[in-house]
Amino acid sequence: MSQTKQSKAENSTEIQYNGNRRDFLKFGGATLAATGLIMAGCQEVSDFLPNGRQAPLASDQRAVPLGKGDIGVLNYAYTLEQLEAAFYLAVVANPYSGISEEEMTIMEDLRNHEVAHRDFLKAALGKDAIIDLTFDLSSVDFNDRASVLSTAKTFEDLGVAAYNGAGQLLVSADLLLIAGKIVSVEARHAAAIRSIFDADFTSFAGSDVVDDVNGLDRAFSPAQVLEAASPFIVNKIIANQLPTS
Template identity: 55%
Template sequence: MTEQTKPEEKAGGLMKSLGGSMQRRTFFRYAGATAAATTLLLTTSCDDDDEVTPPMNEEAVDLGSGDVGILNYAYALEQLEAAFYTAVVAESASALSADEMMVMQDLKAHEVAHRDFFKKALGSNAIPALEVDFSAINFKDKNSVLQTAKTFEDLGVAAYNGAGKLFTDTGAGLDYLLLAGKIVSVEARHAAAIHDLISNNTRAYGAEMIDANGLDRAMSPTEVLGAASAFIATEINFSNLPK
């Protein structure tokens, strides 16, 4: 699948769910997820300093090193999410309700905006468009769509949480960190929305992603890209990323 074009942004889907069928307590779950994710960008729940990165094919797409590598890492994940929600909006109308589809349209617009932002910010340092593999997803089945969305959103939050500490430039790196904090808060809102759709507003905050200390999960690039590799056909070389 090639990179999708930016869609016309449609307002009202996510906010309609917040103000309509979703209960008032759900709003506080959204807010709580956002605050936790933004704060926890500065921390990580695992120590991967001694992590060994497996050897990569020389022809694989190289994310690069330093801050550029971390930005390309985020760009790769946003490409995956944007491609997924583009496919959902195009193929899943028969599987989702009108309200659910409006949420998906909002998520699509957000992820495409994130993808396009990273591409523009990276300029000539940006990796090429990645080829995705969604053959394991049944876009005509609601459960398949929502469970995959849950996987991507939970993974995205954990990825940003684990990447914040890897920025090295004390000048531009701080700007990147602040920007990533704004993006991960949106990803956390997405995750809460998907959890609500799956649980029918009964258990939306994703308790399995929070540890005994009340901290959101953080994952290293090796863990994240390993989990995402099932959906990315392009081989990615991330061996030069900061540890």
């Protein structure tokens, strides 16, 4: 182990698992069976903000600290998975007008995956998991196909960029492996949503998310991602203890 990596590990907050390493990886693989290189985000974070909204509108502003080290990074991911799960649960409970059978199947699959991601991260974090968050999805017209799919596109693209940016912050190789499994599923989600929303066979890997030169997807820092997600999150997320490198 290099001196830099060793120093990083010594200063990290370690995850305490219920069970051994093999059990954790086995659970992760089974849960995510539905399924490094970090680059600067070329897409503007403002592209993800809904209709110019810059802050949560609801009154509940309970501060939620994510923590530090790997625990903080997992709680950061858990924040995003809670948001995505809440969104798709609402979509499936109240399908938009004119939804096709194929689109409903996709939405149900995405709901199931995001709920699985959410519950997996909560179980992995155990007593260190943050609270169940409150969300504001009032900007979404759940009866309108374009509103639902544009929001789904926003969440999925943002989720991929979030995991791409957070991978370098993890110390645990086990957690990096799990994060890689999750982001691969999120990328499949993003491609599916883009294909049915844009009706364009090239949009699944458009130049707005995949760099035309090196073929790599976008990566955002936690600060960038939480800024973009903040209009949908009622709670005040405190991420000032997250690692930065």
